[in-house]
């Protein structure tokens with residue numbers, strides 16, 4: 483069956499989701515938009531969508547090949563992909579290998595201090611509440627996930643970290659931290675959704691120390707697409723894409 487684009491389901495800060503003629507599949511359109519401070523600062527950035535979509539494709543395919551189930555089905559164009567429809571859990575899962583961003587401002591530690599063992603944090607996904615930090619007992623009490631699901635998410639998040647850290651190391655990039663979102667398939671399996679790009683991970687060039695991710699925009703320190711292009715080029719060269 484040829485997949486056809488249906489109605490818009492929702493437009494987020496960096497992506498628009500459409501239904502398709504297959505109830506199990508969604509059409510994701512990445513947008514040329516960058517936001518910071520929970521959407522309070524916004525900018526149109528030409529070519530950004532092509533980078534986030536293509537980097538996501540390469541990283542999802544890499545994880546799929548490593549045996550990690552994700553929602554990614556196929557890339558449709560430079561800026562669009564097809565994904566499996568999931569019932570998303572209202573949680574953000576952050577893994578930190580080095581201190582940066584909110585970890586530095588919250589705990590007053592040195593930027594890029596090694597975090598050993600690494601840190602896993604949960605946040606409640608709510609723009610209205612500014613994505614507050616959440617612990618496991620809060621998640622359980624609010625019935626956002628059960629214990630078994632939480633254990634599974636933590637295990638898979640750590641596996642994803644091992645795979646991505648090793649991959650980025652091979653292309654001279656340090657994976658500082660990243661955010662994941664999980665959702666449930668119709669069959670009840672909890673798998674990785676959302677996107678995997680420099681919009682939701684911190685990446686540092688090992689030879690220059692330069693940021694290659696959305697910190698360039700958050701800190702107003704230059705052209706974000708130069709960093710994203712570096713990440714895409716190196717991944718393409720490494721993964722033979």
Ligand code: 5GP
Pocket residue numbers: 574576582583584585613659660661681682683684696
């Ligand atoms: P921090 O908590 O330091 O702001 O972010 C930690 C990591 O998670 C960073 O890589 C950041 O990009 C990602 N992250 C945290 N919250 C969000 C969010 O709401 N949206 C996106 N795209 N990434 C997030």
